[in-house]
Amino acid sequence: MAEFMGIPLPVLFGQLLIGLFNGAFYAILSLGLAIIFGLLRVINFAHGALYMLGAFAAFLMGEWLGLSFWVLLIAAPLAVAAFAALVERLLLSWLRGLDPLYGLLLTFGLALVIEGLFQWRFGVAGQQFPMPASLSGTTILGPLILPHYRVFVILAALAVCLLTWAAIERTRIGAILRAATENRPLAEAFGFNVPLLMTATYAFGAGLAGLAGVLAAPVFQVSPLMGTNLIIVVFAVVVIGGMGSIGGAILAGLMLGLAEGLTKVVYPEASNIIVFVIMAIVLFFRPAGLFGKAA
């Protein structure tokens, strides 16, 4: 059997698939962060809490209303987006024009409050979230185990990322968005409703986080702390990709998932610091990130 660094290739392939699976979450989450930072100049520390909200929204709507997974996949992110729109209108909009540090502090505090409330209500133990029956199978190809749900998540995440990228780079709304990002006063002078655009953008970024939360629910813990565990890595991903770069966030997310997967095979002990090691190296050679433009 062909080998790479003493690891049989099919085993390596299986591990890389798992890496890609985790990379898919990094990609969706960092994409949302990058979009929000791009237009609002807000470093959204509440992103992990929004991800958690997505999972809990799916869990609670499933419990109370008995909705199927496929409905939840749409409904839960919409609920998170609606919540985020309120947050943007009622809280974040007051901070426009101030130092980005204020937005960071507000969202950080918001995350603590949301997570604290859920911890108070649900405790830290994970909630049970059933996997959709149609995706719960596993295909075994020789030494390779392919859980269907994981493959589905990778494909779904790639589709969402590509659609978002295309919408921003190739459509009229995307063009307005980019215009407002580049030069807000000019975009306003052309008659675009920039405050509305900002609310919509924040809601969309939050909706992406919510979607990641729903996708995570059947595999990971649905627990109030699920976001805190992930958010720091996702920030590292955004920094590596280049702050505000949409394509950079997607590519960096997937690549770092793979790098982490590879580390889990070669030296598992280092798997939760490898992202930060890569971040340090990237920042040393390219301070603006891999795809970022120097300010």
Add this chain to the structure above:
Amino acid sequence: MKTFLTTVAAAALISSAAMAQQDGPVRILALDDLTGMYSGNGGPNTVRAIEMAVADFGGEVLGRPIEVLSADHQNKPDVGSALAQRFIDEQGVSMIALGGSSAVGLAAQGRAGEAKVITISSGGYAPNFSGDQCTPYSIHWAPTTRELARGVAGAVVEQGGDTWYLLTADYVFGHALAKDATQAVEEAGGQVVGETVHPLNTNDMASALLSAQGSGAKVFGMANAGTDLETTIKQAAQMGLSGNLAAMLVFDNNVQALGLEAAQGIRTTTSFYWDHNDASREFGNRIMEMNGGQVPTMGHAGAYASTLHYLQAVESAGTSDPDAVIAAMKSNPITSGIFENASIQENGRVVMDMLLVEVNSPDESTGPADLYEVIATIPGKDLFLPAADSGCPLTAN
């Protein structure tokens, strides 16, 4: 950032000067993971259990009121030992109840020992608490990885699961559990063929499970705990690998979180199950009434019983002087009845009978709190190390 904020908050909260040791309130500090991955098996319910013990004791001892304080060490050793030091210096606490990550408990136990403050670990399972890092003032109420591993490994190897692959959490508790499991498996005639060491609080265990599966081992031994264990069991079920799992340390709250469907059939060793005897049922029912039906773990029961035992020792010694109290704790009988045949060795190790339990299937269970069937009682004297062999400097010859 979180560490920094907590430190600032703690500094702001604790402003009163140190109290003299022999008058004023007797202060007990619950130093535990109150919000993180181990707050389910310790955490707020441990604080509840300690407060319950204080209330049952009458709220005062030697005419002095008893105060229960709590602090969140977040499973960070630096935070834990700094908090221990601060509460000793500024609040004059006379006993610290430890839970959460063993690495933190050991750091705090060391600090407290230097300051002659009694520590009782009801929620730390590394053998070091009553082994090489014991202090003259430390009591180890939680069973260690050695007893937990031996109870299960023997039974599994006997049933034919003789090749093991270990999934080990990368810190003192995980490594201790892996070492003890390896020894127990080998003594029972089995063999450990490989190991994946994963970081604490790992989100995705699929990669480690894949490595385990690739090794061809019949049994995947989980040398981890808390949410790591839940993640492993949940994801193994999704990959069709549940049948291979063996758990060394499962808490009642993990089983409740996973659901009986995913956890059924898992065998584990515990020092406490709420539905085992009259005393345990009374404690279990009372705490479940207070916390909305969360089944108490051996950590919670240990916190209750050990606080009661501590207060009785203060009363019988007639002083809160640590040397007199620790001597009384080691010589007085343990009376709560929750732990059977319990006594304290010279190294601070509490010896008690252990239970081998199996998780009920959804059909066998009669309610949300009916989690286990007790298969066997293992006498403590057969399972625990004698003090002289523990490596504790107090008992070394």
